Structure formats: C-alpha cells, structure tokens
Amino acid sequence: MIIADRKPVDEILGMVSDAKKILVLGCRGCVTVCSAGGDREVEILASLIRLGMLKQGKKIETIEGSLVRQCDKEYIDAIDEWEGQYDAIVSMACGVGVNFIANLRPTTRVYPAVNTSFFGGSAEQGVWKEQCAGCGNCVLHLTGGLCPVARCAKSLMNGPCGGSVNGRCEIHPDVECIWQSIHDRLGRIGNAEAMNVIAPIRDWSTAGHGGPRKTTRDDLTI
C-alpha cells in the first residue's frame, strides 16, 4: 500500500489561513490502513485545525468526510455531496488523491494534509517499511522476492557494496543489508547460483525518469 504521514499542523494551517470553511477529506484506501488519512485521522486533524485557528484568534468551520477512494473518478464525484459548503478541501489521501481532485474539479482549491512517503507494508503494529519502489521493471524473480531497488540504499543490482557488515547496511545500520538477505534466501530456496548471474546495465526508463507513466489496458477500455 501507499504509506503516508501527516504534515506538520502549522504547515496545514498555513495552507488554509484564509479559508472560512474547509472540507477535511479522508480516503478509505491505503491511508486508512496506515493510519494517516482515514476517518479517525480526519477527526483528529479537523480538531487540530480548529484549535490552531482558535489560537490565532480565528474561527474556521470544518466538515469531515471521507471517500471510498480518492483515486477513482467515480468516487471523486461523491464530493458533490458537500458542494458549496467549503472554500477549500484538505485532502488526507496520498498525492494521487490530491491530483485527482485537482484534475476533476478545476476550480476547487485542494491542499495536501499528508506527505506521501513510499510503497510499503506493516512490519509490526505502528511500523511500516518500504518494500517496493514502483520502478516499472520488476526483478524479484531474480532476487528471491526481495527488492534491491527499494531496499538497498544504493539500489545496487549485483550484490552488496563494500559497506555491508554483519548483514547490516552501512548507510542505515538499523536496516538489514538486503543483498545479504537475498544471498541467504537464495541459498535457502536452492537457487544460490542466481547470485552468479550478472545483471546488465539497468534500463531506468520505466522508473518515471522520463515523465509521468501511464498504463492502458485495451481489454478494459471502452
């Protein structure tokens, strides 16, 4: 899922400083699961915005809502329920949601309440870790299912760097060296020889360096 973190309150207050009525809008997709932008977080942020404004001697009206997802046109249409009731939307969805509102509501002011961080999973309660970089050219079949693009600090493709010590990364000693883990795992699953395959120079053109990416499924388009 997409992992996000709430922005500092003062940054959000700066965005809405001239608004009188705002719609704080959560998303019931990824950001609900990672506790960054679901119904509960909407309630908390709306309260913090009201308190922040009170401290500044101002008053702001907040409407709290959430959409099934903010990354589908059909669900964005549900915003019409609050039509005319707000000056601006504070979206607690990932950046995709903010973009979708901006794309589909040309005259609506929309602000991001979270920083969209990475694609990850819940390692333990309250802890999320990056697992995938969305690079568009998956090599997990060659690396035992562990991603060197996302999980190696240098995104190395041919084994660990010289800084791998006792299975830890030299950049972040609290992080495993993913190449050590790939090596160990390939051995455990009877595929140790895969470590000897030299990965060619990688084509990063699928990784977003050439501008926004797009996928079209002809079998689904009408």
Add this chain to the structure above:
Amino acid sequence: MTFTPDIQAFCCHYTSQQTIAEGREGLKQDGLPGNVTFHRVVCTGKLQVSTLLKAFEEGADGVYVVGCPADQCHNVKGSQRAAKRVDAIKKALAELAVEPERIEMFHLERGFHPEFVEAAQLMNKRITDLGPSPFKGEAK
C-alpha cells in the same frame, strides 16, 4: 485577577471507582479541587485522541487521564494505549506552540489512594501556573 482553571479528567472505571464513591463532599474534604470534572470511561484504552482534543476545544485549560498501572490494566494494554495517545497530543500541542504539559497521563492503583487526589492537585497547580488555555482567545 485570580484564575481558576477548567480541568477535565478522564478516569478508568476501575481506578476511580472507589475514590468517586466518596461523593463530591467527601472528595472535597480529601482535598480534591472543585474545578476538576471527572469523566469515567470503561477503560482509558477506549479514549480516542479526538475525545481529548475535544475537551480543549470545549474550553478545558488542562486535561488529564488516570489509568491503571501500565502492567496491571484490567484490559491488558488499555492504559498503555492511553499513555501513547496522551503523548501524541503532547506532540500535537507542541506543534501548535502550546504547552504540552497541559495534558498528562497518570498510572494509579485501584481503590482509594491519596495519589488520586494528588494527581488532581498537581494538575490544578500546574495549569493555574500556566494560565488560561491559549485556545480560549476570542475568535474573530
């Protein structure tokens, strides 16, 4: 001008049961400040961050939570969860440049203990010293 703070206390049913059974007069005689309002909850772990923030929105100058000792919660981890949420609010208050000590967590034993009254006295003194909540300014 003297300032009497509005203090809202959220207490675990088990922790506060016997103390609150003393009744308002009894508690007064025990030294409990009259400006502390108690809210008994089934477990402090049930308290949401938004509930505690709401207390500030509704005019509280200080808020505190009284739950079981961290390792003796009737619901195993309820008071630990409450402490985490109080910490989250401390951070949020700091983000708003408001004194984080306006909210506090206390872990107290069940039954009547002077510590229950002392927690109220401590918060009353602390919040009196801090002055009125910065959220109470006149909104334009």
